[in-house]
Amino acid sequence: MPNASDILSAIQSAFPGAVTESRVESDRRLWLTVDAKKLVDITKFLRDKHGFDHYSGAAGVDRINDNLFEVTEILTSHGAHQVVVLMKVKTPRDNPSVPSLNGLYWNANWYEREAWEMFGINFEGHPGLYSLLLPDELVGAWPWRKDWKGYPDTTTGKRAVEKLATSGHTEYRFEPTIEELKAGTVHQRQKFPTFREREEMELGSDAEMIMHMGPQHAVVPGPFLLDLLLDGERVKKAFLDVGYIHKGIEKIMENRTYPQGLVYTDRMCYMASISNNEAYCGAVEKLLGVTPPERAQYIRVILAELSRIQSHLLGTGEFLTLLGSATYSPFMYMIIDREDVVSLMEAVTGARITHSFVRFGGVRNDLPDGFADQTRKVLKMVREKTTEYIDLLASDPIYQQRMEGVGVLTPGDARRLGVSGPPLRESDTPYDMRREDPILVYPDLDFNVITRTKGDSLARVEARMEEILESCHIVEQCLDQIPEGPIQEKLPKKVKPEPGEAYYRVEDPRGEMGFFVVSDGSDKPYRVKVRGPVYAYFQALPPLLEGVYVADVVAIAGSMDSCTSEVDR
Amino acid sequence: MDLSAIIEPVSSWIDQEPLIFALIIGLIGAAIISGVINVGAMAVVWMDRKVMGDVQRRFGPARVGSRWGLLQLGADAIKLFTKEDSIPIGADKQVYVWAPIVASITTMLVAAALPFGALNIGGKEYPLVVANMDISAFYVEAALSVMTVAIFMAGFSSNNKYSLLGAFRGMARMIAYEVPMGVCVIAVAVMAHSLNLVEIVNSQSLWYAFAQPLGFLIFTVALMTDLGRVPFDQSEAEEEIIAGYTTEYGGIRWGLLYFQEYINMLLGSILLVLLFLGGWNGPNIPLLPPISPMIWFALKLIIVLEFLIWTRASLVRFRIDQVTDLGWKWMLPLSIVNLAWAAAVGLYFA
CATH class of the missing domain: 3.30.460.80 (NADH:ubiquinone oxidoreductase Nqo5 subunit)
Incomplete structure (x- = not known):
């Protein structure tokens, strides 16, 4: 190699x-x-x-x-x-x-x-x-350049002017100054066809129509627009537009100190906040050149795997309500199971979903008393229940009929489309960051990378359930092996890494989550770039949806277990 | 008091004006029916919520009307009545407004010919039915399918893509399942030598569910499809097409459409009980002979309803092409097999 x-x-x-x-x-x-x-x-x-x-x-x-x-x-x-x-x-x-x-x-x-x-x-x-x-009217503002003034202008305090455009949208722009007008250097923005115009170009005949799924729709896990060009019940082409809740977290983090930036990583996707914390802290630790003590590493792994369990439980449960209706009962049962796992995490971190728990060179708290026993009890329950769900879904003929052979990602396609996590692994590609780019104590742990060969929606959901069992196994090993010791490396109060760059990736519940952090020697990161797994899922969605039925759109999009918040970080 | 002093003038008046008498009886019957089925459907809604809550490990309605949530539907109705009545700008207003009314009329039409049980007075059974017509089984089945017209009116007039898709799905499903359902009714009629529901019930010394199990199975599935219950609720699949044909409806107009589904569910279950589960037949219960048929009838009805609710909580939904596949390729041929069976067995039955 x-x-x-x-x-x-x-x-x-x-x-x-x-x-x-x-x-x-x-x-x-x-x-x-x-x-x-x-x-x-x-x-x-x-x-x-x-x-x-x-x-x-x-x-x-x-x-x-x-x-x-x-x-x-x-x-x-x-x-x-x-x-x-x-x-x-x-x-x-x-x-x-x-x-x-x-x-x-x-x-x-x-x-x-x-x-x-x-x-x-x-x-x-x-x-x-x-x-x-970005919205169409912001193109040409280039907002992430360092000299961008912002709305309002952060240097002069001048506000952007709101204007109602003829198209009915509100446009924001700075009025050109007199000097600019005199010098003739007024920046003219180029006109690009809008999303709506681009998709309407594809309309072939009167028999076809564009149906919106989103930004507010039962199938979307957060606001994004999925437009389907329909011929009857068949999807001829799918269009996807994101950015409805773009928060500019990467830009915000440039204006916050390193520890302050941590809380923003939680908010990128609350289902995976521990792994987002981990990815960010790992990147900064690389810049600082510190390694967390072993006990802290174990605590991080325990929490990351618990977080994977709760994310998969909720993701699968929500997906099942998409396939059945909101009344489909296993959803409720999964929520109840997840509750116990979330309570375990709450016992350690003090928060249920936005933990902000991982620190540079360690973790915030040690495990509470009796955590190991309680966790073993909960994991036993989770394991029993999850096995039951796997059996339930495997024995449901309607479910099998809906899912089998739907949304097939061949290994070649899956690699070409750039997806990671369960959708890639279920296409016969054992690509797991815990193996490919081992971090923390993962090399010392024994676990399997769950793969499937079929690559259809059925395999994705089934394997996600099996990953829960695998995560239970990992947590139990950690509880057996965890040593006593400190949980935090000594660091100066002000985190100021040397100038440099670091890229650190972890296995999010949904796939490859990478943080690219650039430092210029100050106490604020010069640039943070997040490479999220769901971003790749979304990009791969439109080609997957071509030629399927409307009902399959739900089965495919849902089986991806997406999180819009992370795409629009 | 001398009753004959009252009865005699009345009966002579009836002889003189039979049409007016029929009208009065009809009106009273209609009032009773609408009362019965609406209260019945409210009970069904309550049951639906409670059973669903039980299945999903939650309480269901537990605030309005004691800890059993008995008045929850009343509170819902008040809310729906007081909501703003909005009609979309692009809607076909006449059709949009009439769709819920057509739906209500449909259920009333069905209810008119459906026996709601029987009373046993002095060893003689009196079926509780307003219009005891000769072809009531067929009439009820036909009238049930008019509901689809209402669905199509609602979906088509809303000027909404989700509604349109929902209406098309409802239509495709109805066509695929009305035929096997009708064939099953014919098979029952062949065995019973009658299309009259009361006579069909009386002829069931052996329940038709046992005499023709295949027909029972097909009819149950077709009925679930007709009622739009999970796994056959494609016309209002909220995860795909929001609320299907009811997407653009709000306030009490939506409430009417929604409530009609439950009324339909009640009526459909009654039909199933009458055709296949022996209606009100059952051994006499000591001490309660007059209402013992009613008890048996209610018991069977509750079991059927419970089954419908249970499936809703525990099954996922078919895709529309799978539904029509099932209807045309399996249900229809099998229902004809069942008809042949019924004809063959029926020769020895009566």
Whole structure:
């Protein structure tokens, strides 16, 4: 299995002079700065020759002091090896433009669109640079640039002017100043077709109609728009629009100190707040160069796995109400089971869903007295009940008929579409961060990565239930092995990492959750980029929905167990 | 008091004006029926909520009207009546307004021919039915399906895509299941040598559920489909098409449509009891001979209703194409097999 240095030397021998800077952080992390002209070639080389078939995301960074934009492409592999290549491309700030990787990786589309709308970095060769998260009228404001004034203008206190556009939307813009008018440098925003216009272009005949699922709809796990182009009951094409609850958490975190940023990670997805905490703290720990004490690592693993159990229970329960009706009873039973697990977590963290529990170099509290016994009791119950649910679903012919062979992701498709977590694993790809990029004490623990070969909705839900059993197993091992000792590494009161970059990923209940944190030496992060699993699910949803029935849309979208809040972070 | 002094003029008046007498009797009957079925359906709604609550480990209504929540539906009705009555701008107003009324009329039409039990007075059974017509079994089954017209009116007039899809689904489902349902009724009629529901009940010395189990099964499934109960509630699948054909309805208009479903559920269950479960037949209960048929009837009815509610809480929903598949490819052929069985056995039965 090649490690990071092998990959580096391979690139350097194939493309002499193309790599301007390089850093081998560990066997699994390779940081490169490459020539923008060679980016596509190097990526193609990596993809075809070295098994980098997973495009994990792209992060834009505004280096305003150097008058540069950086785009960091995160590439990794579905099992060929465990190296993560973080390839940086620099482009001048005046006319930022880098080559698009959309031709090589289908799922680069959204990541590049996001970098474009937030930073204004043009991606040459991208098929449709339209706004993704931002409303159409904000395109051209490039809000994540460091010199963006904000609404209201944070430097002058001037407020943006609200205007009712002819289309009926409210537009926000700054009136040009007199100097700008005189100099003729008033920024003209380009006009792009809106989401509605783009989808209406696809309407073929009068027999077809566009039906909205969302932003407020029973099937959506938070506000997002899923538009179905219907021919009778058949979906001909699906369109997905996100950004209804975009909170700009990444930008907010740039304006908060490192510890303050922690609470925002909870809010990205409350079902997975422990793993979001973990991912953020892990990245900052890498910057700080600290390792949490062993007991703290065990506590983190216990909580992360408990969090996985409760997330899967609620996710599956909610999914079942989508398939049946709100009256379908197993939902209630799962909620009741989840209650006990949540209470366990509450006993440790003091909070039920937004824990903010993990600290840089440790955890906040130690386990309370009697936690181990109580947990064993609850896990026994969860295990019994979950086995029962698996049996229940396996013996329900209507359920099987609804789910079997619906929304099939072939292994090739699943990798191409860039999904991770259960939907990928159930497509015969044992890709689990706990194995691929082991953190904390996961290497010492014994667990199976649940996989299936079919890749349909049935397999996804079934395997999610089995992951609960596996998580129970992990927690029980942790309870047996956990040592006594400190729970917090000594750190200075003010967290000020050295300038640098770190990428840290964990296995969220839903898949690969990565945090890319850039530090400039101050007490606030220079840039935080979140690579969430649900973002990838959403991107993969429209192709999955083509040609299915309306009722299958529910079975497919629901079986993904999504969380809009994390997409619109 | 001399009763004949009152009865004689009345009966001579009846002889002179039979039409007016029939009208008066009809009106009284209608008043009684609407009272009975509406109160009955309210009981069904209450039962639905309570049983569902039990199945799901929660209480169900427990605040209004004692700890049993008996008046919850009354509170709901007051809320619905006092809500704003809004009609969507693009709606076909006439049809939109009439759809809930057509739905109500349908249920009344069904109720008119349906026996609601019988009283045993002096060893003789008096069925409680307003219009004891000769073809009542067939009439009831036909009138039940008019409900689909109301559903289609509601869905089509709302000018809403969810409603339209819901209406289409309701229509497709109805066509696929009315036919096997009708064939099952014919099979029962063949065995009973009559289409009159009262006679069908009286002829069931052996329940038809046992005499033709296949027909019973098909009729039950078809009835659930006709009533739009889970797993056949595609026309109002809230996770796919919001509320289906009722999406654009609000206030008491929605309340009427919603309530009609429960009335239909009650009437459908009664039909099932009459056709297959021996109606009010049962051994006489000592001390209560006059109402003993009613007790048996109510007992059977509650079991059927409980079954319908239970399935709702424990099954997921079919997809619409699976439903029509099941209807055309399985139910219809099997119902014809059942008809052949009924014809063959029926020769020896009577």
